Amino acid sequence: TQLLEQSPQFLSIQEGENLTVYCNSSSVFSSLQWYRQEPGEGPVLLVTVVTGGEVKKLKRLTFQFGDARKDSSLHITAAQPGDTGLYLCAHRYGQNFVFGPGTRLSVLP
Amino acid sequence: IAGITQAPTSQILAAGRRMTLRCTQDMRHNAMYWYRQDLGLGLRLIHYSNTAGTTGKGEVPDGYSVSRANTDDFPLTLASAVPSQTSVYFCASSDGGGDTQYFGPGTRLTVL
Numbered sequence: 001t002q003l004l005e006q007s008p009q010f011l012s013i014q015e016g017e018n019l020t021v022y023c024n025s026s027s028v029f030s031s032l033q034w035y036r037q038e039p040g041e042g043p044v045l046l047v048t049v050v051t052g053g054e055v056k057k058l059k060r061l062t063f064q065f066g067d068a069r070k071d072s073s074l075h076i077t078a079a080q081p082g083d084t085g086l087y088l089c090a091h092r093y094g095q096n097f098v099f100g101p102g103t104r105l106s107v108l109p
Numbered sequence: 110i111a112g113i114t115q116a117p118t119s120q121i122l123a124a125g126r127r128m129t130l131r132c133t134q135d136m137r138h139n140a141m142y143w144y145r146q147d148l149g150l151g152l153r154l155i156h157y158s159n160t161a162g163t164t165g166k167g168e169v170p171d172g173y174s175v176s177r178a179n180t181d182d183f184p185l186t187l188a189s190a191v192p193s194q195t196s197v198y199f200c201a202s203s204d205g206g207g208d209t210q211y212f213g214p215g216t217r218l219t220v221l
Binding site: 009033040041042043044045099100102 | 113142144150152153154157165199201208209210211212213214215
């Protein structure tokens, strides 16, 4: 199993601030996924990054895959309370998926 | 389209009791998964099924069993529940060749 580490574990910020969360591993991945999980619900896929150095944008969220395909970052611009949730990175390992422990984000109004 | 449904939503169970968590999907996905989610540990795979009639063990399979009699249903059974199985359980499915997993709303299980 190729382990994923995420940082920070917890993050509490004010509405309007910018933030970046990270997903790291010592292994090279063919692709990496980011999910968001809201309280009381299951995770929902946000994006899949495939190419080293790739940058994908989803409204105020910017996802980047490291050049070496060992790490990824998620940057949120002008965070809003609706961004509150648990952000998980994951990768496909054979027929299965491995998840990182997540970053729990709280955006205060 | 419902996607994935799980039942029950929550359950309190006495240690030693048998419990089956239900999962049904209507997307005709080949692959289905069961995860448990514990604070600080993320989602850990319990069992999976790549297609109807086949199952496999994940990272934490001990104390759990699954069956896949058809494409839509993937029940998870705890034969004799123990307190360490207190967790939130998520069922998921994916199109076998794709990277996207679709998750159910989860079952919160407490074993006393």
